[in-house]
Amino acid sequence: MHDIRTIRDNPAAFDAAMARRGLAPVADEILALDAERRALTTKVQEAQSRRNEASKAIGKAMGQGDTETAEALKAEVGELKKTLPDMEEQDRALAIRLTDMIAALPNLVAPEVPDGAGEDDNVYLREWGEKPAFDFEPKEHADLAPDLGMDFETGARIAGARFTFLRGDIARLHRALGQYMLDTNTSEHGFTECNPPLLVREDAGIGTGQLPKFSEDLFQTTDGRYLISTSEMSLGNSFREQIFEESDFPMRITALTPCFRSEAGSAGRDTRGFIRQHQFEKVELIAAALPEHSEAEHDRITAIAEGLLQSLGLHYRVMQLCAGDMGATMLKTYDLEVWLPGQGAYREISSCSNGGEYQPRRMNARYRPDGAKKTEYFHLLNGSGLAVGRTLVAIMENYQQADGSVIIPEVLHPYMGGVTKLDPAT
Numbered sequence: 003m004h005d006i007r008t009i010r011d012n013p014a015a016f017d018a019a020m021a022r023r024g025l026a027p028v029a030d031e032i033l034a035l036d037a038e039r040r041a042l043t044t045k046v047q048e049a050q051s052r053r054n055e056a057s058k059a060i061g062k063a064m065g066q067g068d069t070e071t072a073e074a075l076k077a078e079v080g081e082l083k084k085t086l087p088d089m090e091e092q093d094r095a096l097a098i099r100l101t102d103m104i105a106a107l108p109n110l111v112a113p114e115v116p117d118g119a120g121e122d123d124n125v126y127l128r129e130w131g132e133k134p135a136f137d138f139e140p141k142e143h144a145d146l147a148p149d150l151g152m153d154f155e156t157g158a159r160i161a162g163a164r165f166t167f168l169r170g171d172i173a174r175l176h177r178a179l180g181q182y183m184l185d186t187n188t189s190e191h192g193f194t195e196c197n198p199p200l201l202v203r204e205d206a207g208i209g210t211g212q213l214p215k216f217s218e219d220l221f222q223t224t225d226g227r228y229l230i231s232t233s234e235m236s237l238g239n240s241f242r243e244q245i246f247e248e249s250d251f252p253m254r255i256t257a258l259t260p261c262f263r264s265e266a267g268s269a270g271r272d273t274r275g276f277i278r279q280h281q282f283e284k285v286e287l288i289a290a291a292l293p294e295h296s297e298a299e300h301d302r303i304t305a306i307a308e309g310l311l312q313s314l315g316l317h318y319r320v321m322q323l324c325a326g327d328m329g330a331t332m333l334k335t336y337d338l339e340v341w342l343p344g345q346g347a348y349r350e351i352s353s354c355s356n357g358g359e360y361q362p363r364r365m366n367a368r369y370r371p372d373g374a375k376k377t378e379y380f381h382l383l384n385g386s387g388l389a390v391g392r393t394l395v396a397i398m399e400n401y402q403q404a405d406g407s408v409i410i411p412e413v414l415h416p417y418m419g420g421v422t423k424l425d426p427a428t
Contacts, residue, residue, distance in 0.1 A: 003104060003105055003360060003363040003364040004016075004104050004107060004110075004360075004363075005363070006032075006036060006100075006104065009029055009032055009033065009036075009104075010033065010036070013029030013030065013033060014029070016028075016029045017029045019110045019111060020107065020108075022111045022115075022117060022325040022326075023108050023111065023325060023326065023330075024119065024325075024326055025107075025108075028103075028107065031103070032100070032103055032104065035096065035099060035100050035103065036100060038096060039093070039096040039097060039099075039100055042089065042092060042093050042096060043093055045089060046086070046089050046090055046093050049082055049085070049086055049089060050086065052078075052082065053079055053082040053083070053086065056075045056078050056079045056082070057075075057079055059071075059075050060072050060075045060076055060079070063075060102214070105208060105214065105364065106214060106215055108215075108330035108331070109211075109330065109331050109332055109333055109357060109358065109360040110333060110358070110360075111325045111328070111333065111334075112333045112334040112356070114334070115322070115323070115324065115325050115328070115333075115334050116322065116324045116325070117324060117325050117326075118324025118325060118326050118327065119324070119326040119327075120324075120326055120327050121323075121327050123324040123326065123327065124321045124322060124323050124324050124327055124337070125321065125322045125324070126319060126320075126321060127319075127320040127321065127322055127336070128319070128320050129317070129318065129319035129320070130308065130311070130312055130317065130318055130319075131312070131315070131316065131317035131318065132317055133317050133341050133343065134317070134343060134400050136343065136402075137404070138404045140343040140344045140399060140402060141344050141399075141402060141406075142274070142275065142342075142344035142345055142399065143275055143276060143342075143344060143395045143398040143399050144274040144275035144276070145344070146344075146398055146399075146402055146406060146408070146426075147275065147276070147398070149406055149426035149427050150171075150172050150398070150406075150408065150424050150426055150427075151168060151169040151170040151171065151172040151173065151424075151427075152166060152168055152172055152276060153166065153167040153168070153169060154166055154167075154275075161280075161281075162280075163273075164265065164273075164278065164279050164280045165279065165280055165281060166276055166279060171418075171421050171424050171425075172394075172424055174417075174418060174419070174421065175394065175397070175410060175414070175418065175421075175424065176283070176390060176391070176394050177417075178414050178417035178418055179390050179393050179394060179397075179414065180258045180283055180285060180390045181258075181417055182413065182414055182417055183258070183285040183310055183387055183388055183390070183393075184256065184257075184258045184285055186306075186309075186310060186313075187256045187285065187287060187306065187387055188256065191254075191306050192254055193254045193255060193256035193287060194254065194255050194256070195255075195256060195257065196237060196240070196255050196256065196257045197257065198230075198233055198236035198237055198240070198257055198259065199230075199236050200229060200230055200236070200259060200260060200262075201223065201227040201228065201229060201230070202227060202228055202230060202235050202236055202239065203226075203227060203228075204226060204227075204228070206228075206235060206236070206239040206242070206365075207220065207228050207235060208364060209238065209239050209242055209361060209364045209365030210234055210235050210238045210239060210331065210361050210364070210365070211330060211331035211357075211360065211361060211364065212228075212231060212235060213228075215330055216231075216330075218264065219231060219263055219264050219265070220262075220263070220264065221262050221263075221264055229262040230259065230261060230262065231261055231262060231263045232261050232284065232286060233257045233259040233261065233284065233286040234286055234288060234384045236257075236259075237255050237256075237257055237286055237288040237384075238288055238361055238365070238382060238384070239365060240255065241253075241290055241362065241365065241367040241382070242365035242366065242367050243365065243366050243367065244367055244368075245368050245369065245370060245377055246290075246367075246368070246369040246370070246380070247369065247370055247372075248292065248369060248370065248371050248372045249372075250369070251290060251291055251292050251295070251369070251380065252289055252290060252291045252292075252295065252299060253289070253290040254287070254288070254289045254290075255288050255289075256285060256286060256287050256288070256387065257285070257286055258283060258284075258285045258390070259283065259284065259286070260281055260282070260283055261281070261282055261283065261284050262280060262281055263280060263282075264280065265278060265280060275395065276391050276392075276394065276395050277349065277391075277392065277395060279391060282389070282390070282391045283390040283391060284386055284388070284389045284390060285386065285387045285388060285390065286384060286385075286386065286387070287303050287306065287307070287354075287384060287385045287386070287387040288382070288383070288384050289302075289303060289382070289383045289384075290362075290367075290380055290381070290382055290383075291380065291381050291382075291383060292369075292380060292381070293358075293359070293378075293379075293380065293381050296356055296358065296381035296383060297356065299356075299381075299383050300334065300336075300354065300355070300356040300383055303354045303383055303384075303385040303387075304320070304336050304338075304354040304385065306385070306387055307338055307352040307354055307385050307386065307387050307388060308320070308338060310387060310388055311338065311340065311351070311352075311388070313411075313413050314393070314396075314397065314411045314413065314414075315400075315411055316340050316341070316393075316396050316397070316400055317340070317341040317400070318338050318339060318340045318341065318348075318351065319338075319339050319341075319348055320336055320337070320338055320339075321336070321337045321339060322334075322335070322336055323335040323336070323337055328355075329353070329355065331355075331357050331360055331361060332355040332356065332357050332360075333355075333356050333357060333358045333360070334355065334356045335353055335354065335355040335356075336353075336354045336355075337350050337352070337353050337354075338350070338351055338352040338353075338354070338388075339351065340392070340393075340396045341396075341400070342395065342396060342399045342400075343399050343400060344398075344399040344402070345399070349392065349395075349396075350392075351386070351388055351389055351392045351393060351396065352385060352386040352387065352388050352389065353385065353386055354383075354384075354385035354386070355383065355384055355385065356381065356383050357381070357382050357383060357384070358381050358382075359379035359380070359381055359382075360382075361382045362379045362380055362381070362382055363379050367379070367380070367382075368380070397410070397411065398424075405426070406426040407423050407424060407425050407426060408423065408424040409422070409423055410422050410423060410424065
C-alpha cells in the first residue's frame with residue numbers, strides 16, 4: 003500500500019516509479035478521486051457540525067421562549083438528518099474506491115534494481131559449486147520418479163492434474179528435507195518456529211498483497227476464506243494491527259506448511275513432474291526489521307537460503323530480478339536458481355525479497371521509535387528456505403545414478419533412519 007501523501011507531493015515521481023513496473027500513469031486519476039473524496043468529506047463534516055450546533059440551539063431557543071427560531075432549527079436538523087446518511091454513504095464509497103485503487107498498485111522498485119520487462123533482463127550475481135558430471139545421460143526427475151515412489155497417476159486419480167502421491171523412502175526424504183530446513187533455520191539462525199493457519203480471511207490476503215491482484219491464483223473456500231499460497235500470508239499477518247517497540251526488532255519467524263496455488267495462467271508450463279503443483283510444501287522465512295536494517299536483513303535471509311543449498315551440495319546461481327519480473331509486493335528480490343542436469347536448466351528454488359513498508363502499511367503494523375510519540379512502519383522481508391518439492395527434484399536429478407537410484411545427501415542421513423539411497427523398484 004502506498005501513502006497517498008507521497009502521491010500528492012510528487013505525482014510525476016510516482017508515475018515514473020510505476021512505469022518501471024510497466025504501468026501507465028495513474029497519479030492523476032488517483033489524485034482526482036482523492037480531491038473529490040476530500041471535498042465530500044469536508045461537506046459531510048460541515049453538515050455534521052451544523053446538525054450538532056442546531057440541535058443544541060433548539061434547547062436554548064426553547065428555553066428563551068423563541069418558538070419560531072426553535073421550529074426553524076428543528077426543520078433544519080430534520081433536513082440534515084435526511085440528507086446526511088446519503089452523503090456519508092457516498093463518502094464511504096469514495097474512500098473504498100480510493101483505497102482499492104491504491105491497494106491494487108504494486109510496490110515501488112528500489113533504485114538499484116535493474117530495469118527490464120521479464121526474466122531475460124534479470125542480472126547474474128554469483129554462483130556456487132559446479133555442475134555434476136555424469137558418465138551416462140542424466141534423466142529428468144519425472145522419468146526417474148515412477149520407480150522411486152513418486153506416483154503422478156495416483157495423485158491425478160485422487161485430486162486431478164498437478165497433484166502427486168509419494169510412497170516409501172521418497173516420502174520420507176520429502177519429510178526429512180522440510181524438517182532439516184526448519185531445524186537449521188531455528189537452531190542455527192535464530193528463527194522462531196511457528197505453526198500458522200492454512201486458511202486466512204480476505205483482509206489477511208490484502209495485508210500481504212496476494213489480494214486483490216492475484217485472487218485467481220488462490221483457492222477460496224465456500225465461507226470466503228482462502229487457502230494460503232505461501233505461509234508468508236499467515237506469518238506476515240501475525241504482525242497485523244499491532245504497535246511494537248524499537249527494542250522488539252529484529253523479529254524472525256519460520257514455518258513449514260503446505261501451500262496451495264491454482265496456477266492460473268500457467269497452462270502448458272511444467273505439466274510433467276513435481277515442479278509446478280497445486281499443493282506443495284515450503285519452509286518460509288519472515289523477518290520484521292527496522293527500516294535502516296532491512297537491507298542487511300535481506301542479505302542475511304539470502305545467505306541462509308544459500309547455506310541450505312550448499313549444505314546439500316547443490317550447484318546454484320543467484321539472480322537479481324529486474325523491475326518487470328519482481329513480485330508486485332516487493333522492492334527488491336534475489337532468486338536462487340538450482341541446476342537441474344536432467345532438464346539442462348536452472349530453476350528457481352528460493353526467492354528472497356525485501357518488501358519495505360508496503361505490507362506493514364496494508365496491515366497497519368507499526369513500531370514506536372525510542373523516545374518518539376509518533377509511530378512508523380517497519381519493514382517486512384521474506385524468503386524461501388527452501389521450497390521442499392523443488393529441493394527434492396534437485397536431489398533426484400543431481401544425485402541420480404546410472405541404475406536409477408538416488409544418493410541421499412549426508413546432512414539428511416540423521417533424518418532417514420539409516421536409509422542413504424533411494425533404490426528403484428525391481
